[in-house]
Amino acid sequence: MSEVGGLYNVSEEHEMLREAIRALADEKIAPRAAETDESGEFPWDVYKDLVEAGFHAVHVPEQYGGEGADALAAVIVIEEVARACASSSLIPAVNKLGTVPLLLSASEQIKSTYLPKVASGESLFAYALSEPEAGSDAAGMKTRAVRDGDDYVLNGVKMWISNAGVADFYTVMAVTEPGIGARGISAFVVEKADAGVSFGPKEKKLGIKGSPTRQVIMEDVRIPAWRMIGEPGTGFKTALATLDHTRITIAAQALGIAQGALDYAIGYVKERKQFGKAIGEFQGVQFMLADMAMKLEAARQLTYAAAAKSEAAMHGAQIKDLTFFSSAAKCAASDAAMEITTDAVQLLGGYGYTSDFPAERMMRDAKITQIYEGTNQIQRMVMARQLLK
Numbered sequence: 001m002s003e004v005g006g007l008y009n010v011s012e013e014h015e016m017l018r019e020a021i022r023a024l025a026d027e028k029i030a031p032r033a034a035e036t037d038e039s040g041e042f043p044w045d046v047y048k049d050l051v052e053a054g055f056h057a058v059h060v061p062e063q064y065g066g067e068g069a070d071a072l073a074a075v076i077v078i079e080e081v082a083r084a085c086a087s088s089s090l091i092p093a094v095n096k097l098g099t100v101p102l103l104l105s106a107s108e109q110i111k112s113t114y115l116p117k118v119a120s121g122e123s124l125f126a127y128a129l130s131e132p133e134a135g136s137d138a139a140g141m142k143t144r145a146v147r148d149g150d151d152y153v154l155n156g157v158k159m160w161i162s163n164a165g166v167a168d169f170y171t172v173m174a175v176t177e178p179g180i181g182a183r184g185i186s187a188f189v190v191e192k193a194d195a196g197v198s199f200g201p202k203e204k205k206l207g208i209k210g211s212p213t214r215q216v217i218m219e220d221v222r223i224p225a226w227r228m229i230g231e232p233g234t235g236f237k238t239a240l241a242t243l244d245h246t247r248i249t250i251a252a253q254a255l256g257i258a259q260g261a262l263d264y265a266i267g268y269v270k271e272r273k274q275f276g277k278a279i280g281e282f283q284g285v286q287f288m289l290a291d292m293a294m295k296l297e298a299a300r301q302l303t304y305a306a307a308a309k310s311e312a313a314m315h316g317a318q319i320k321d322l323t324f325f326s327s328a329a330k331c332a333a334s335d336a337a338m339e340i341t342t343d344a345v346q347l348l349g350g351y352g353y354t355s356d357f358p359a360e361r362m363m364r365d366a367k368i369t370q371i372y373e374g375t376n377q378i379q380r381m382v383m384a385r386q387l388l389k
């Protein structure tokens with residue numbers, strides 16, 4: 001499946017970036033992770049630290065005041081934040097998810113209105129595709145946008161929206177022409193401040209508790225027509241094209257969570273003594289560690305290759321296998337993360353099962369990466385479609 005654009009290079013700059021974000025994550029984010037998980041509060045202090053260091057939305061192009069970092073750099077940032085705290089890694093990840101539709105399809109007016117606010121850290125940006133009855137079948141959405149003079153009026157309920165309530169802006173997909181399916185869907189920028197926008201209660205989740213997941217409810221929300229992203233009827237394509245880029249950031253998140261669990265487990269088995277020696281000296285434990293590291297590295301290589309394709313596509317190259325690579329990276333990395341974090345809990349034994357140690361949090365956080373931005377069953381369907389095309 002590999003085509004031109006599949007080559008990647010982890011440059012010296014990327015390595016320096018990793019060192020910088022890891023230092024910040026170790027010093028400021030990791031010590032807050034357990035508390036964020038327990039309180040379920042959005043970590044505004046971590047957000048502030050990320051903004052000050054310029055790591056909250058590295059993908060925003062320089063012309064809009066951003067860092068202009070490439071897709072691999074965004075992956076590295078998300079990976080390193082997730083290694084410390086998965087909840088916090090949703091800050092750069094959701095900012096990217098919310099704004100890639102703008103980068104791919106929006107007018108200059110939309111881009112210059114919203115992207116500088118994300119780049120400066122003034123506002124977070126989120127993405128609203130799913131609905132209570134339209135999850136995997138995203139095109140089955142019911143949210144309506146009706147043209148009225150120079151405006152559109154939106155009505156509907158979006159569900160499972162990451163960072164809902166804390167984000168000021170939302171890319172919202174809505175039906176503008178009913179009865180024709182995916183081609184009748186358009187994308188819009190909706191603001192939290194728009195009259196008629198409200199949020200459901202926070203979902204009570206297994207993990208990523210520091211990132212609020214809420215419904216976005218729109219009741220007669222009137223917005224100017226210029227806030228449509230792209231042409232009428234192109235919203236579903238924009239939504240899926242976005243996921244081609246951002247499923248790679250979910251892979252990054254999974255890699256980071258898994259790396260955090262592996263690192264912790266390695267430290268633990270060197271210290272923990274049973275039968276008169278460190279348990280890391282037992283071959284059964286060593287084989288587990290080797291498998292964990294092998295799965296992680298395989299997923300990482302696939303993710304970085306996918307990131308290179310994403311970057312090339314963002315610059316206008318026709319990368320036919322981006323969709324395959326993006327789904328494959330997300331699926332491989334999240335399945336690996338679930339296995340690796342579960343094994344980390346196992347290696348810590350009874351201690352691993354308690355919240356006094358981070359492994360169980362990592363295992364709970366890993367689970368979502370197999371579900372959101374398309375379940376891994378959907379990823380396999382997407383991959384198979386590419387193979388059979």
Ligand code: COS
Pocket residue numbers: 129130135136137138139182183236237238240241243244323372373374375378382
């Ligand atoms: N990029 C751009 N356009 C794409 C695309 C992609 N990766 N994949 C499909 N499209 C286009 C198709 O070409 C088609 O357009 P035309 O009719 O003009 O040819 C349109 O989008 C609809 O495609 P398709 O018929 O394949 O859509 P389906 O309804 O069968 O759905 C799946 C496709 C299931 C893959 C899609 O709904 C999906 O990814 N679902 C999961 C959604 C998801 O990830 N939700 C998580 C919430 S986001 S955090």
